[in-house]
Amino acid sequence: MTPLKTLFAGLAMTALGAGAVQAQDGSKLQEVLDRGHLILGTGSTNPPWHFIDQENKLTGFDVDMGRLVAKALFGDPDKIEYVQQSSDARIPNLVTDKVDLTCQFMTVTAERAQQVEFTIPYYREGVGLLLMANGDYADYDALKAAGSDVTVAVLQNVYAEEMVHAALPQATVDQYDSVDLMYQALNSGRAEAAATDQSALRWFMVQNPGRYTDAGYGWNPQSYSCAIKPGDQRWLNFVNTVLHEAMTGVEFPFYSDSFAKWFGTELENPQIGFPVEYK
Template structure:
């Protein structure tokens, strides 16, 4: 439900997603193989062990292993999630996660092929097997969950208010709210902009801009008091220009980012979830924590030793 740097937003249903792009889920058996397996089982030729092996052989996990590389759908224009650095290399939090999956599969972070795509191609690329997984700042919604299967979330997004650290009229959210109608907040033009801003600041004036860059220019010129942004984008901007910008201290409209796989393959989904969970809480925590620090400036607490705290 956040507004992204490419001007897209995530809605509650697939239809709403595409309508709001002005701002931004297989059977394990092929039909013939399924029939053959059923026939063999009926004649006593398929033992439980061989049936399990046949099912496992159909998993994307085994297909990817045999191919020798992972194919990932992602983007290239939305820092800090996926973008090209000064050397032209694809980097970002989504890219780090994709490389971690390749490391788990092949013991090689580089055995991954990235398919660059727009946000509207994420689900089609999965269901047509163009990619093995989508790692592309994808918001979890009930509508999308009818078409793809989501992994465990790896980030909780939300919107916030970016302000100038020096020279602005207000210093934090409390001052913004207290000022009432004397506050002007800008953001990327879309049908939800005023509604979203007024969830946080009911009396604020709202100024809509054609692009995120235009909103930032207005903030730098002090024509607006704050810019509504995704909180990940805010953290990235504060990382890039230390001391220039500050978070107002209030965030709202939370939504979860997760990766997505084609439905009907529990082996593949379980494997990806295992990698993500152990990155957040186990053997690959250092890698995951370094990515959070680099892209968001967030220091993750070291998981407690003893009883797994995720089950506490």
């Protein structure tokens, strides 16, 4: 290579290096680190995901996911500024930089993935069947075998009958316009089961220990992920790393304690040895 070409090559490499540094400095990750706290978008009205507790403190499983990220950034899970937002503000607040990260029981869909960058899932939602612990039917198999003798209470929805019949094809479906009325139908014996989100089912059992049981069958799966503004791979990689290691690595105790608190389920420790993700 001639001296002139060597000079141009050196200048080009310097420019590339400077560009890489500039790209990193322009990442949301660096912005958040420089600011000294995370701005998290989440809700405040849907336990166990996000709600105001008796001490007037915002709490819930979504909130804990944000606290995990803050802990990874600053060694302190409480270095967070919360933006309490409605569901329809989740995407607008990201793309206008009002929040750094949204964790708000956000279902991953292809349509939404055109507007935001989704992280890896931190929870898999689905529909479940809540039973009275001392009821006539012990589990899903018993409900299904009973056929049309079973009445299922469900929150009123245009897809309610179709949803219930996907699991119990012969069951009678009673729709109610509030969750409280749905649970009242179960408590009074007007319904043998209540169909609701698995997370709501588990939270209700945590709040009422020994009174209810899970039929042991889930369907209609959907993934919940946090989301960031599109176009920032470094920030996405960082949040993904935090969530991944919370579910499989060094922060598993934080994640599993939160899972047990909100859903009443003790998770098994991640398998030691060959990474389960590659099996």
